[in-house]
Amino acid sequence: MRTLRTVSEVRAALAEPRRAGRSIGLVPTMGALHQGHVSLIRRAREDCDEVVVSLFVNPAQFNEAADLAAYPRDEARDAALAADAGADLLWAPAVHDVYPPGFATTVHVGGVSESLEGEHRPGHFDGVATVVTKLLVAVAPDVAYFGRKDAQQLAVIRRLVRDLALPLRVEGLPTVREADGLALSSRNARLSPDDRRRALALKRGLDAAAAAATAGTTDAEALRAAALAAMREHAVEPEYLAVVDPDTFDPVADVNGAALVAVAARVGEIRLIDNTLIGRH
Numbered sequence: 001m002r003t004l005r006t007v008s009e010v011r012a013a014l015a016e017p018r019r020a021g022r023s024i025g026l027v028p029t030m031g032a033l034h035q036g037h038v039s040l041i042r043r044a045r046e047d048c049d050e051v052v053v054s055l056f057v058n059p060a061q062f063n064e065a066a067d068l069a070a071y072p073r074d075e076a077r078d079a080a081l082a083a084d085a086g087a088d089l090l091w092a093p094a095v096h097d098v099y100p101p102g103f104a105t106t107v108h109v110g111g112v113s114e115s116l117e118g119e120h121r122p123g124h125f126d127g128v129a130t131v132v133t134k135l136l137v138a139v140a141p142d143v144a145y146f147g148r149k150d151a152q153q154l155a156v157i158r159r160l161v162r163d164l165a166l167p168l169r170v171e172g173l174p175t176v177r178e179a180d181g182l183a184l185s186s187r188n189a190r191l192s193p194d195d196r197r198r199a200l201a202l203k204r205g206l207d208a209a210a211a212a213a214t215a216g217t218t219d220a221e222a223l224r225a226a227a228l229a230a231m232r233e234h235a236v237e238p239e240y241l242a243v244v245d246p247d248t249f250d251p252v253a254d255v256n257g258a259a260l261v262a263v264a265a266r267v268g269e270i271r272l273i274d275n276t277l278i279g280r281h
């Protein structure tokens, strides 16, 4: 696996495979790779001839300076994991490679980016949409892979790709979880042992909502109440807990078809998110 820094290096490295008609898969990451990322890279390896993993801690999508500063960075470890999972190229640009002096463009995806994460982390999705556009334009992959844990991010990226008619397929892969159900996240490593136990509140809340839905409850308020009660058993209050349409992220009052229950909560210092699909899907 080769490590590249600049957009020109990426284009040069992919020119020959592209000419030869080889398919290109891109797995965008911010590093601190875990088994969730590994599952994306492995899937890209199965689907595509060339697998590119990007590793860039994108300052534009952090709305808290402390969160950006605390974000784990270990390129050597990430490179070893990416290579092991089957990546051919690691694109690990510096901030000035992605945002050179004078950079003045922001990509804003309306609608789906406005609620939940968009409301609680102002500017976050503009940062995500801008950097993902830059990555997609530089690599020009046939397929790009994202995790469903960041369900709203996935919906924003699908909207972006559709609206700009970018010629690629977006694959959203299932959330990978610890044995007890906690969704894998680069942030989990920063939980204290006590907060690690309390962090299960998110999954337990989602499970309670899903169980109520399976038992026939369709009223979103009743589903929220079931989730909230389960979360409170772990002494965790959600920042938001919502039943939404999985594509538009508009609120759903009564679940007839598929709906997504999405939750965010601070456990100690660490902000976590998770979601589950309920209803007919």
Ligand code: PAF
Binding pocket: 028, 029, 030, 056, 058, 061, 128, 131, 132, 150, 153
């Ligand atoms: O999900 C992430 O790790 C990031 O938001 C992404 C898609 C790599 C953009 O920086």
